[in-house]
Amino acid sequence: MKLFSKEQIYEGDKLTTERQNISSTDLMERAGTQIFNWIHMRMQGAQVPIHVFCGIGNNGGDGLVLARHLITHGYNVITYIVNCSDKRTKDFLINYDRIKSVTKEWPIMLSCSGDFSDVVIDEKDIIVDAVFGIGLNRPPNAWVQELFQRWRASKAFTLSIDIPSGLYTDKAVEDENAVVHAGYTLSFQSPKLVFFLPETAKYSVQWEVLDIGIDRDYLMQTETEVELISKFEVLPLYKPRHKFAHKGDFGHVLILGGSYGKIGSVNLASSAALSSGAGLVTAYIPKCGYHSMQAALPEVMIISDENETHISKINFDISPTVIGVGVGLGTDDETAKTFEEFLKQNKTPLVIDADGLNLLSKKKALLKLLPELTILTPHPKELERLVGKWSDDFEKLNKVKAFSTKYNVIVLIKGAHSITVYKDKMYINTTGNPGMATAGSGDVLTGMISGLIAQGYEPLAATIFAVYLHGKSADISLEDYGYQSLIASHIIATIGEAYIDLFKQPEQPNAQEQEQEQEQERQNEK
Known part of the structure; x- marks a missing residue:
């Protein structure tokens, strides 16, 4: 709308x-x-x-x-x-x-x-x-x-x-x-x-x-300049699968992140990428997370850094379709240097979240190294570090639009109504609920956006669609768990139902509702 x-x-x-x-x-x-x-x-x-x-x-x-x-x-x-x-x-x-x-x-x-x-x-x-x-x-x-x-x-x-x-x-x-x-x-x-x-x-x-x-x-x-995103706006974005499709048709996501005590972030993002439809997912993590990731997610392949506690070197021999980077990464000095070297050499589409954003904020010259249409997914404090402080919501939006234009990136302003910003265009999401204010929810979204890009969705469409599905999955989970008990894993568990909901027909009104609608039509005619 x-x-x-x-x-x-x-x-x-x-x-x-x-x-x-x-x-x-x-x-x-x-x-x-x-x-x-x-x-x-x-x-x-x-x-x-x-x-x-x-x-x-x-x-x-x-x-x-x-x-x-x-x-x-x-x-x-x-x-x-x-x-x-x-x-x-x-x-x-x-x-x-x-x-x-x-x-x-x-x-x-x-x-x-x-x-x-x-x-x-x-x-x-x-x-x-x-x-x-x-x-x-x-x-x-x-x-x-x-x-x-x-x-x-x-x-x-x-x-x-x-x-x-x-x-x-x-x-x-x-x-x-x-x-x-x-x-x-x-x-x-x-x-x-x-x-x-x-x-x-x-x-x-x-x-x-x-x-x-x-x-x-x-x-x-x-x-x-602004569009409101609901089911009817995202349904045309959906890419159906043909009968003879195989995993190679749906891309390869690399989730790059994790540090000692924060391997769960990579677990959530990797699982969400798979549940969103990516054909293959590989996690690049420090050595401390190797066994736990292998046990928790047998569908995900693992590449481990030689360092035990944090990523000290980024070196892989695969060709991912998209890289989701930053979840649980940490901001260790060695990791920061490795991240910079990675950006200097990387040509693969990126989705950057969490500590990836914090590292960019600490050294903003790195923003010039980002591939076109890189997706940044900050929460309010991370956004403030990127674009500077604002006095009100309108100044915030203007700062984000200017930032997006300057670096040719997509910025997702996360919140109750998450807003996807690309240059002067803004897309406001309508799904989601307060139960999503929980640890790991953002990691799930990073995985979902990455999973959609892997399947061939353009970065802007992937962001808009993933944000909608993310919120819708949480809305479906809310029926069983309520606000307080909803956790990030529940959101992943209902991604499939969110996809199915895209094609559900609205329920027919009951007799009383039909009578009320007819009365309104009679009044309109008058």
Whole structure:
């Protein structure tokens, strides 16, 4: 799914009105009606007080359309105008007149005086936030911030329209008290990047996309900087196997790493590479891990360094398709020198994780030795050592994009929504869960990416696909183990199920769900 920028959304709205020969007011009516349909399908006329707070721009206009439909369908609605300036949009004014024609209870005007005596909200009520939309470019003034804080203090369920008010689409928040904390956000046509970043995701517990009929050609043809990756995006990447395939068709992974006490990292990465589909896997490890690796993974071949405790020399006579390097490697001085010599001579595609990243951070001149499209998989601290400190998530993304462009590498920013970055493009993953915050999870991912490259996947596709499968495997394992008991080995054990899940058809809705969908279709027709 494409994530459109603020500017692209405005352009899409403009083109839609031109190509569909409708007014911007008609498009606003369509958007507000879709919000109403979503609420009506779930509430079915329940008389819970619904407080609709409307700004005086187009987001407020959407709120007025919603309030009008709620009123005409008999809901218990209290509408407010957050009268924060004199700059009212044309479509807001049109819908302000329209709501006055369907009720004697005109919207309550909230002025800059900060008097909220007319705002009485119970914990069991519902708040609809339609104050500010994506066009906000400065913090709300103090009295609006106070209003938002009153909402939060009420503990009422808060539904935001398009984006939580006070949240920007393209920069960091200055004051969290100036942003609505929404329980749910209904986002028009596509989600917003800020829904997935660590610092801003907290402002909406859940989100859902509403299709408001933006021109299809525009949506299909417009390139976006950010894409959201789910099953439907990775399924076309999948490479099926032919009947007469043999192990030589699926490449040879070399996992290079390990040190005394950290052979398990290589074990996990090697096992994950095999379970992801690599034809052959060899582990290059110090001598101390030889017997344990042979016993634990009979499918994996072993090359051992002459040194007992760490890798002191990298010398092998095989021709791997890809090398996954760094897991459990250590940063011993001898290992660091060996790693540098290896990079100077290596021409094989690389996936670099853990101590491989730490060694690059200590001597950044080594970055120039990396083959094109090398994949780097840092966790936050490792990323900071590579690109430098950042003040917020947006600066972090800009630093990573610049780093990727400078060295022509792929950087995977690991997190709750792992983001694969290649130059100016970003791919946000949707699978995974907090149970993955466990030792060895990253080693598994290194093996999976390496295993996919070995099978012929291009490095960028391999990274995107492996991150999805990694998270999906953990989601499947979660059903048996829960967050606390999930370990890295469980993720490997369910890689096969994650592959199978790619081809599962969604379950058919039950009779009640079908009835609700039909009701929504009838409302759309109206």
